[in-house]
Amino acid sequence: MASLRSSLSLLLVVAFFHPTSSDDTVYDLVSFGANPDGQTDSAAPLLKAWLAACGSPAPATIRLPSGRFFLSRAAMNGPCNNRRVTIQMDGTFEAPSSYADSEDWISFDHVDGVSIIGGTIDGRGASLWDCKAKGLSCPRGSRSLVFCNSKNISISGLTSLNSKLYHIVIDRCQNVLVQGVKISAPADSPNTDGVHVQGSADVTIVATGIGTGDDCISVGPGTSNLWIERVACGPGHGISIGSLGKQSEEEGVQNVTVKTAVFTGTQNGLRIKTWGRPSDGFVKGVIFQHATMQNVENPIVITQSYCPNHKGCPGQDSGVKISQVTYSDIQGSSANPVAVDFSCSPTNPCSEIGLENIKLTYGNNAANASCKNADGSASGFVIPPSCL
Ligand SMILES: *[C@@H]1O[C@H](CO)[C@@H](O)[C@H](O)[C@H]1NC(C)=O
Ligand SMILES: *[C@@H]1O[C@H](CO)[C@@H](O)[C@H](O)[C@H]1NC(C)=O
Numbered sequence: 001m002a003s004l005r006s007s008l009s010l011l012l013v014v015a016f017f018h019p020t021s022s023d024d025t026v027y028d029l030v031s032f033g034a035n036p037d038g039q040t041d042s043a044a045p046l047l048k049a050w051l052a053a054c055g056s057p058a059p060a061t062i063r064l065p066s067g068r069f070f071l072s073r074a075a076m077n078g079p080c081n082n083r084r085v086t087i088q089m090d091g092t093f094e095a096p097s098s099y100a101d102s103e104d105w106i107s108f109d110h111v112d113g114v115s116i117i118g119g120t121i122d123g124r125g126a127s128l129w130d131c132k133a134k135g136l137s138c139p140r141g142s143r144s145l146v147f148c149n150s151k152n153i154s155i156s157g158l159t160s161l162n163s164k165l166y167h168i169v170i171d172r173c174q175n176v177l178v179q180g181v182k183i184s185a186p187a188d189s190p191n192t193d194g195v196h197v198q199g200s201a202d203v204t205i206v207a208t209g210i211g212t213g214d215d216c217i218s219v220g221p222g223t224s225n226l227w228i229e230r231v232a233c234g235p236g237h238g239i240s241i242g243s244l245g246k247q248s249e250e251e252g253v254q255n256v257t258v259k260t261a262v263f264t265g266t267q268n269g270l271r272i273k274t275w276g277r278p279s280d281g282f283v284k285g286v287i288f289q290h291a292t293m294q295n296v297e298n299p300i301v302i303t304q305s306y307c308p309n310h311k312g313c314p315g316q317d318s319g320v321k322i323s324q325v326t327y328s329d330i331q332g333s334s335a336n337p338v339a340v341d342f343s344c345s346p347t348n349p350c351s352e353i354g355l356e357n358i359k360l361t362y363g364n365n366a367a368n369a370s371c372k373n374a375d376g377s378a379s380g381f382v383i384p385p386s387c388l
């Protein structure tokens with residue numbers, strides 16, 4: 001019943017965002033001067049089309065025909081004069097392969113009611129990853145697609161490839177749907193997180209496949225009512241709430257659901273990660289339900305002592321309070337003997353952790369569970385046996 005209700009509400013969200021674009025004025029990027037020769041910069045045509053669509057009092061569609069379109073950068077800002085701008089993509093936007101600066105590649109700020117449908121964005125990160133792999137001093141790199149300070153956003157059917165830094169970022173937004181998206185970068189590409197959400201409420205990520213060199217989905221401070229369902233992760237670092245608690249004053253993370261996720265060969269499965277330093281941040285109300293682990297190094301893991309440069313982390317005590325986290329129906333194989341690892345803060349122990357119907361093995365052998373400063377309860381079958 002609960003799942004029927006959630007599917008119905010999902011359908012309503014989808015129906016709500018579905019553009020009735022037949023009535024829209026359509027701004028075709030080719031008619032604004034874009035050329036699918038892989039060389040002509042689409043920046044000016046896209047900005048002109050954006051200003052026309054955003055300035056239109058009626059709903060409007062920007063169309064990218066098929067072909068490979070070079071795009072140096074696009075910053076599309078609102079507020080707009082209407083609340084339904086659709087970017088219908090058949091083709092591909094290709095970023096410069098050079099990486100002199102690290103501004104966002106395709107960004108939206110202060111928009112309401114923007115949908116991106118279909119298409120491919122290729123961040124062409126290979127030469128920057130190469131620079132980073134050589135240990136040279138390289139720029140951070142551009143994030144590929146960023147929505148800031150926006151609401152009522154939908155990204156569906158998009159493919160995002162080889163970003164220089166994060167692929168998709170949702171920052172200080174409300175009501176965002178990411179659906180049927182594919183994200184891909186090599187396993188050894190640095191900092192290429194799939195979707196990063198922070199400071200945002202009511203974000204839904206469904207039916208999405210993510211394989212990168214970093215987190216599949218990462219969740220930053222100030223996130224609430226996040227719903228993740230039917231997501232496949234791997235390669236990469238898995239789904240991570242955190243890193244949190246770097247700042248002493250920080251917004252918490254509240255009400256996160258991860259449902260029906262498959263992890264293949266990832267470093268982590270379901271992770272919560274905080275800095276081992278003072279903070280007033282918190283994580284409260286997380287449900288991890290129905291996950292399959294295939295050869296995952298750390299299937300279930302809480303670490304509260306993150307401190308990469310070993311500076312400013314007195315006693316490795318994290319101030320972040322973690323409570324009400326439930327793991328239910330998590331099955332599969334761990335690549336390490338310790339399949340369940342709760343390493344919570346000595347001064348702020350984890351509380352109300354729940355384990356229900358867990359079955360994780362270490363290859364064909366038994367796996368272990370390890371608990372430090374973690375309190376909670378177990379029900380149903382729990383293998384390895386709960387240490388809570
Ligand atoms: C957009 O979001 C706001 C809340 O931020 C909501 O009140 C409004 O109804 C939404 N509008 C549309 C068209 O979805
Ligand atoms: C938690 O978030 C979900 C969406 O992910 C929402 O439907 C639900 O109402 C939220 N619960 C609370 C108590 O806010």
Ligand SMILES: *[C@@H]1O[C@H](CO)[C@@H](O)[C@H](O)[C@H]1NC(C)=O
Pocket residue numbers: 337366367368
């Ligand atoms: C893990 O479990 C194995 C048996 O499966 C046991 O020999 C080993 O000592 C355990 N290690 C830890 C760290 O608990």
